[in-house]
Amino acid sequence: MRIGFCQFPPLFGNIQANLDSLDSLIKEVEADVIVLPELCTTGYQFVDRNEVANLSEPVDGPTVQWARNLASKRSFSLCGGFVERDGDRLFNSAFFVTPNGDVHTYRKIHLFNRETELFDPGDRPPQVFQAQGTRIGMMICFDWIFPETMRCLNLAGAQLVCHPSNLVLPYCQEAMKTRCLENQIFAVTANRIGTESRVPGETLTFTGASQITAPYGKVLARAEEISIGCQVVKIDPTDADSKNVNPYNNLVADRRPELYPGLCGAKK
Numbered sequence: 001m002r003i004g005f006c007q008f009p010p011l012f013g014n015i016q017a018n019l020d021s022l023d024s025l026i027k028e029v030e031a032d033v034i035v036l037p038e039l040c041t042t043g044y045q046f047v048d049r050n051e052v053a054n055l056s057e058p059v060d061g062p063t064v065q066w067a068r069n070l071a072s073k074r075s076f077s078l079c080g081g082f083v084e085r086d087g088d089r090l091f092n093s094a095f096f097v098t099p100n101g102d103v104h105t106y107r108k109i110h111l112f113n114r115e116t117e118l119f120d121p122g123d124r125p126p127q128v129f130q131a132q133g134t135r136i137g138m139m140i141c142f143d144w145i146f147p148e149t150m151r152c153l154n155l156a157g158a159q160l161v162c163h164p165s166n167l168v169l170p171y172c173q174e175a176m177k178t179r180c181l182e183n184q185i186f187a188v189t190a191n192r193i194g195t196e197s198r199v200p201g202e203t204l205t206f207t208g209a210s211q212i213t214a215p216y217g218k219v220l221a222r223a224e225e226i227s228i229g230c231q232v233v234k235i236d237p238t239d240a241d242s243k244n245v246n247p248y249n250n251l252v253a254d255r256r257p258e259l260y261p262g263l264c265g266a267k268k
């Protein structure tokens, strides 16, 4: 199976221009699953919730329609981020569309910084679904810092985690080695590049270095911090199936939830 990412600087507020950029980026890519950055058709730094609403789309809006058409035409699956509108709720969401037209969505559950004022927090557990013969889940950007996100996807059977991102902190790429090691799972972190300074006193520089990480934490591909382009690697998703560390230890079976009091409880 060929999995990849595309890294680029979205233009804030211009969905059609970003779809055009993605069309030309993806044109030459041969892959089975391609992951695009978080909020890849809108840009990231919204001034207020009105601006989020103005750039929001229902799941059958232009971004996901575009992705479905491309996935069907090119026979690959495509994952990326968009602003999802559901009634008057606004989510920082990811889509995953398959060549035969299936659409899966994920609503970011751990909102980062000012996102907490702009978006509604995701209201559903991360799901695992089957696509291209592989069990796949999604998380978005800052979800990485909560090990629970990827652990849930692992326990639900994921072999591959698609991870659209707009990273501004420098830690995620290194941390993904640990996330993939402790879960024995593949991950594609598709990050954006560029700078946005639309909010007084808040200049955001995105860290690029999109990365494909394998079980045992091996980095299979990493982009430059400022390059535009796509990278694809070949993997065997079944390499994520064994959770054995040695003949005596298994990463799932050896957990001792009865000795982790409070870890899985609801918030007080």
Ligand code: ACM
Binding pocket: 038, 111, 112, 140, 141, 142, 143, 165, 166, 167, 168, 169
């Ligand atoms: C982030 O979650 N976009 C940092």
